[in-house]
Amino acid sequence: MAAHESTYEPKSRFGKWMDVRLPIGRLVHDQLVDFPTPRNLNYLWTFGGILSFFLMLQILTGIVLAMHYQPSAADAFDSIVRIDRDVNFGWLLRPLHAVGASMFFLAVYIHIFRGLYYGSYKAPREILWIIGVLIFVAMMAAAFLGYSLPWGQMSFWAVTVITNLFSSLDDVIPGLGTAVVQWLWGGYSVSGVTLNRFFSLHYLLPFVIVGLVGLHIWALHVVGQNNPTGVDIKTKSDAVTFYPYATSKDAVGIFGFMILFLWFVFFLPDYLGHADNYIPADPLVTPPHIVPEWYFLPYYAILRAIPSKLFGVIAIFSSMGVLLFVPWLDTSLVRSTKYRPLYKWFFWLFVFSCLALGYLGSKPAEGAYVFWARVFTVYYFAHFLIVLPLIGLIERPKSVPGSITEDVLGPAETAGAAAAGKKG
Amino acid sequence: MKRLVSRGGFAAVMTAAVAFAATGPVLAADEHAPQHVERLDWAFAGVGGQYDRAQLQRGFQVFQQVCTACHGLKYVRFGSLAEPGGPQFPLEAVKALAASWPYEITDGPNDEGKMIERLPGLADPIVGPYKNDKEARSVQGGALPPDLSLIVKARKAESHAPWYTHWFWMLADIATAYQEGGADYLYALLTGYEEAPASVEMAEGMYYNAAFPGHQLAMSPPLSKDFFIEYQPDSGATGSLDQNAKDVTAFLAWTADPRLDTRKRLGWQVLLYLLITTLLLYAVKKRIWARVKH
Numbered sequence: 043m044a045a046h047e048s049t050y051e052p053k054s055r056f057g058k059w060m061d062v063r064l065p066i067g068r069l070v071h072d073q074l075v076d077f078p079t080p081r082n083l084n085y086l087w088t089f090g091g092i093l094s095f096f097l098m099l100q101i102l103t104g105i106v107l108a109m110h111y112q113p114s115a116a117d118a119f120d121s122i123v124r125i126d127r128d129v130n131f132g133w134l135l136r137p138l139h140a141v142g143a144s145m146f147f148l149a150v151y152i153h154i155f156r157g158l159y160y161g162s163y164k165a166p167r168e169i170l171w172i173i174g175v176l177i178f179v180a181m182m183a184a185a186f187l188g189y190s191l192p193w194g195q196m197s198f199w200a201v202t203v204i205t206n207l208f209s210s211l212d213d214v215i216p217g218l219g220t221a222v223v224q225w226l227w228g229g230y231s232v233s234g235v236t237l238n239r240f241f242s243l244h245y246l247l248p249f250v251i252v253g254l255v256g257l258h259i260w261a262l263h264v265v266g267q268n269n270p271t272g273v274d275i276k277t278k279s280d281a282v283t284f285y286p287y288a289t290s291k292d293a294v295g296i297f298g299f300m301i302l303f304l305w306f307v308f309f310l311p312d313y314l315g316h317a318d319n320y321i322p323a324d325p326l327v328t329p330p331h332i333v334p335e336w337y338f339l340p341y342y343a344i345l346r347a348i349p350s351k352l353f354g355v356i357a358i359f360s361s362m363g364v365l366l367f368v369p370w371l372d373t374s375l376v377r378s379t380k381y382r383p384l385y386k387w388f389f390w391l392f393v394f395s396c397l398a399l400g401y402l403g404s405k406p407a408e409g410a411y412v413f414w415a416r417v418f419t420v421y422y423f424a425h426f427l428i429v430l431p432l433i434g435l436i437e438r439p440k441s442v443p444g445s446i447t448e449d450v451l452g453p454a455e456t457a458g459a460a461a462a463g464k465k466g
Numbered sequence: 467m468k469r470l471v472s473r474g475g476f477a478a479v480m481t482a483a484v485a486f487a488a489t490g491p492v493l494a495a496d497e498h499a500p501q502h503v504e505r506l507d508w509a510f511a512g513v514g515g516q517y518d519r520a521q522l523q524r525g526f527q528v529f530q531q532v533c534t535a536c537h538g539l540k541y542v543r544f545g546s547l548a549e550p551g552g553p554q555f556p557l558e559a560v561k562a563l564a565a566s567w568p569y570e571i572t573d574g575p576n577d578e579g580k581m582i583e584r585l586p587g588l589a590d591p592i593v594g595p596y597k598n599d600k601e602a603r604s605v606q607g608g609a610l611p612p613d614l615s616l617i618v619k620a621r622k623a624e625s626h627a628p629w630y631t632h633w634f635w636m637l638a639d640i641a642t643a644y645q646e647g648g649a650d651y652l653y654a655l656l657t658g659y660e661e662a663p664a665s666v667e668m669a670e671g672m673y674y675n676a677a678f679p680g681h682q683l684a685m686s687p688p689l690s691k692d693f694f695i696e697y698q699p700d701s702g703a704t705g706s707l708d709q710n711a712k713d714v715t716a717f718l719a720w721t722a723d724p725r726l727d728t729r730k731r732l733g734w735q736v737l738l739y740l741l742i743t744t745l746l747l748y749a750v751k752k753r754i755w756a757r758v759k760h
Contacts, residue, residue, distance in 0.1 A: 308733025320620035
């Protein structure tokens with residue numbers, strides 16, 4: 043249980059003085075040292091730490107990059123090239139930020155799929171989950187705004203395509219879409235004015251994300267972490283302390299993930315980007331294929347799968363919005379998919395659908411690609427709206443262990459551990 | 467290892483599969499015919515690759531004698547030609563080169579408020595013949611010769627692998643740090659001029675090129691079997707269309723990514739540090755968790 047009793051005892055005179063005024067020491071001790079952590083967490087649970095690392099890295103590299111960047115249509119592209127060539131270690135700083143954004147998304151996708159697999163959204167973690175979805179949406183906005191900044195061909199045309207989506211509102215109220223789009227652009231077309239405001243918002247959003255992450259961690263520390271069994275911490279022997287157990291494991295996770303991250307930074311800095319973005323923005327030349335960054339591809343596929351622009355836009359927002367309702371769409375009483383023999387198959391089908399949509403999003407919207415994009419779009423929504431509610435009702439889950447300790451030690455040893463726990 | 471990016475066999479399978487499953491128009495219209503781009507063994511390729519200085523010097527020679535007729539390098543300063551990690555010509559030679567450059571820099575206004583034309587110095591960009599895009603287009607009959615500073619990064623070789631092998635090629639490319647698609651494409655373009663097939667109707671003033679998307683290119687063949695640049699005897703290679711194309715591509719890879727040598731050297735140090743630290747952290751974690759069964 044998360045609401046554990048505080049074991050903090052200030053030792054120094056200053057510590058005692060501080061503790062009755064602003065108990066920061068107590069907060070750190072209770073939440074980051076003594077916090078009870080399920081003893082059976084696997085490495086998928088290190089992604090929270092990995093994501094915190096990336097958030098800080100993006101903010102730090104971003105602040106320095108902003109010192110050298112010029113948010114104007116005339117100078118933006120040149121200033122990016124100057125960062126790569128003339129700024130001290132600029133050639134390293136920019137890939138750290140750009141590849142960092144990609145890795146941030148890779149980590150967040152793993153984090154989300156982990157939550158879906160182990161039922162981390164179920165009561166009492168609904169608010170925790172919803173805040174997580176909001177962070178994800180804010181991240182997407184920040185990434186989209188950031189992608190516009192180099193003002194290359196892909197930046198410019200991505201902004202054009204995505205902002206133009208809002209013009210579909212003209213189908214609802216004539217004139218509304220046009221008004222919204224012109225308001226976003228700050229004019230009658232995508233221009234330096236648009237770039238300037240996007241830069242401002244790109245600098246703002248990360249701090250919104252920091253605030254949301256604060257709430258996310260707060261909510262997490264109220265309800266406690268889920269774990270692979272999905273069974274709550276019941277006794278002391280189910281948990282270990284955050285320090286040194288979780289911290290030592292998080293450190294391995296963060297450093298391990300950094301190997302992958304820096305492999306890209308040093309050896310493949312442009313692999314995840316698009317070659318066209320090394321061509322300066324040109325409003326008169328449309329690139330043959332306008333493709334977003336890889337982490338938006340599944341959503342781009344959903345958008346293009348639907349023949350009507352308005353409904354495509356509705357679908358793309360619904361595909362994120364539906365995540366908010368997952369805690370109530372899942373009717374199963376069992377949290378962890380480990381004990382859900384039928385749902386397991388559908389979970390992996392959902393993962394496959396997302397990968398397939400990602401692949402299809404990178405392809406031109408023609409022929410068989412559109413057909414398959416429609417098939418997987420249908421499954422994307424069906425998974426949440428039909429499969430998740432239905433399977434919970436018809437599935438017969440496997441037996442769930444009585445406690446985390448029982449799962450780790452087996453029933454015989456558990457009795458002994460409980461007895462030892464009482465003595466200690 | 468050479469591998470066809472166009473992967474003709476797979477393309478045929480894909481076309482068949484698409485035709486089989488298609489509900490709308492089938493792909494593979496004429497202008498979508500696969501580009502022919504081959505993967506080459508570049509000195510600067512992969513995780514350990516570094517630029518070959520002699521090759522960059524030869525490449526600059528080709529650039530100077532051929533490409534500068536139409537193209538410039540506005541992001542590359544003359545001075546950087548003397549810096550380590552590049553062609554690293556002697557500084558005096560670069561000064562002389564800048565002072566004898568055929569194109570002047572527009573500078574000013576001077577004390578009398580007039581713009582002046584002057585020869586470039588070490589801190590000036592390697593300018594091309596045209597003052598601006600409009601001048602270029604008017605001289606080139608409407609076509610714009612792009613600045614070549616970033617051309618290697620701004621181009622790529624399209625993968626035509628079908629969906630079921632796409633993932634494996636992707637992982638293989640990541641594991642081998644393949645990032646030379648732009649260089650492969652540029653080499654294929656420079657050597658890709660051919661007689662247009664009878665079925666293709668060429669537009670006025672266009673040249674058929676096997677590597678160019680759509681195959682109709684406004685740039686006349688800059689090099690050919692009969693027209694190529696001869697090298698100095700001590701340059702490490704003999705001139706030919708193939709060698710010229712490779713060398714100038716390598717040079718333009720450097721102009722697009724002048725920090726590659728430093729980046730890859732530092733990369734190994736950082737990754738080695740990370741690997742060792744991760745192993746140590748893992749050992750610490752094992753030790754700590756040895757106290758509890760988990």
